[in-house]
Amino acid sequence: MSQATHDDVVDKYPATLRILHWLRALLILGLIGAGWTMTSLDDETAAKFEQLYPLHKSFGVLVFLVVLIQLGIRATSRLPGPAELPAQERVLSHVVHVAIYALLLIVPLMGYAMSSSFTQSDGVTFFGIHLPELLPKNDDWFRVFQFLHKTLAYTLLALVGLHVLGALKHRFFDRNPKADVLPRML
Numbered sequence: 065m066s067q068a069t070h071d072d073v074v075d076k077y078p079a080t081l082r083i084l085h086w087l088r089a090l091l092i093l094g095l096i097g098a099g100w101t102m103t104s105l106d107d108e109t110a111a112k113f114e115q116l117y118p119l120h121k122s123f124g125v126l127v128f129l130v131v132l133i134q135l136g137i138r139a140t141s142r143l144p145g146p147a148e149l150p151a152q153e154r155v156l157s158h159v160v161h162v163a164i165y166a167l168l169l170i171v172p173l174m175g176y177a178m179s180s181s182f183t184q185s186d187g188v189t190f191f192g193i194h195l196p197e198l199l200p201k202n203d204d205w206f207r208v209f210q211f212l213h214k215t216l217a218y219t220l221l222a223l224v225g226l227h228v229l230g231a232l233k234h235r236f237f238d239r240n241p242k243a244d245v246l247p248r249m250l
């Protein structure tokens with residue numbers, strides 16, 4: 065085994081991944097806020113179905129695409145090595161990251177399936193471009209997808225909260241400065 069040279073060590077994520085990370089964070093917070101807003105409005109509110117739902121769907125598709133791009137960039141880029149964390153924190157960090165990425169793909173897919181299967185839905189548009197509906201209309205399946213979309217979105221929110229708390233803990237409470245992961249993403 066050869067020893068890593070200084071040139072092999074990367075201390076920050078590539079700029080494209082850093083930008084996409086923060087863009088994705090803003091999109092997720094916006095989608096959750098929009099989801100809360102639109103589901104709390106009366107069905108008689110025209111903006112609910114004419115503006116909020118279509119925008120929520122479009123931004124959900126955008127998040128899905130951003131995550132696919134991020135995964136492609138991650139697969140082809142040099143990334144920083146693991147932070148100097150205790151073993152159990154390193155494992156928890158890895159599990160949380162994998163779960164976040166999985167949910168960032170699954171939650172939009174459940175939203176798409178929900179919209180595609182609802183008998184009163186006209187499907188999903190991506191900023192005005194109508195996407196194909198791949199599922200038959202079936203309100204029983206709609207309710208399953210609706211439950212999964214909502215439950216998994218809240219699970220994603222909880223994991224994002226854990227992710228943020230972990231970064232803050234490493235930044236402000238750990239005694240090892242090499243445990244501070246935030247500069248790698250700034």
